[in-house]
Amino acid sequence: MFVFVLIKKRTDMKHQVIITKRNRTNHLISAISLFSIMLFSCLNFAQELDSKDKVGVFHFDEEVIDYGYIAQNDNGVRTFKFTNRGRAPIVISKVKTTCGCTVPTYPKQAILPGESGTIDIKYATNRVGAFSKSITVISNADTSQKKLRIKGNVIAKAVASTH
Numbered sequence: 300m301f302v303f304v305l306i307k308k309r310t311d312m313k314h315q316v317i318i319t320k321r322n323r324t325n326h327l328i329s330a331i332s333l334f335s336i337m338l339f340s341c342l343n344f345a346q347e348l349d350s351k352d353k354v355g356v357f358h359f360d361e362e363v364i365d366y367g368y369i370a371q372n373d374n375g376v377r378t379f380k381f382t383n384r385g386r387a388p389i390v391i392s393k394v395k396t397t398c399g400c401t402v403p404t405y406p407k408q409a410i411l412p413g414e415s416g417t418i419d420i421k422y423a424t425n426r427v428g429a430f431s432k433s434i435t436v437i438s439n440a441d442t443s444q445k446k447l448r449i450k451g452n453v454i455a456k457a458v459a460s461t462h
Contacts, residue, residue: 355389355412355440358382359447366422366451375422379447382415385440393437394418401432401449424453 360380369375383389388409396403400423410416420434434447 353387354385355383355387355410355438356385357389357436357438357440357442357445358384359445362446363448363450364420366449368452368454369424371424371427371453371456373424375424377420377422377449379418379420379434380415381410381418383410383412383440386412387439388412389438389440391418391436391438395435395437396420397433400426400430401434403434405436418447420447420449422449422451427453427455429453 358381362379364377364379366375366377388411390409391405391407394403394405402421402423404419404421406416406418418434418436422430422432429450429452431448431450434449436445436447437443438445
């Protein structure tokens with residue numbers, strides 16, 4: 300009986316040693332897998348940050364231009380001035396307005412980092428009354444659709460001279 304117990308204990312220990320080796324191998328594989336996933340995630344995140352750093356960034360002097368009171372049929376042209384504060388050129392692909400009474404003129408060439416540009420907006424001042432119009436600048440900048448606004452009040456010529 301003593302020999303049987305001794306043999307049984309040796310067999311159990313041998314089996315336990317094999318299980319322990321398997322556990323160590325599994326832990327090692329898990330640790331290497333986890334490390335690999337973390338490494339690739341960090342590299343991917345670093346590439347995303349690097350590509351985000353290389354975009355154009357609009358900085359407008361004003362995002363809302365208030366005409367105040369303006370006489371009917373007066374010059375309705377106003378200018379939005381901006382600077383590219385990013386690290387890549389900005390290309391404006393389109394400037395949309397909310398109606399045909401607002402006509403934009405914008406640069407077609409790329410605005411390089413550090414350079415400035417202008418967007419002219421001509422509002423048709425032939426209609427009397429208050430107005431508020433939205434302008435959407437579509438570009439490759441960090442904010443692909445930048446909203447600008449003009450507002451004011453067109454008054455009749457006779458009233459304008461007394462105002």
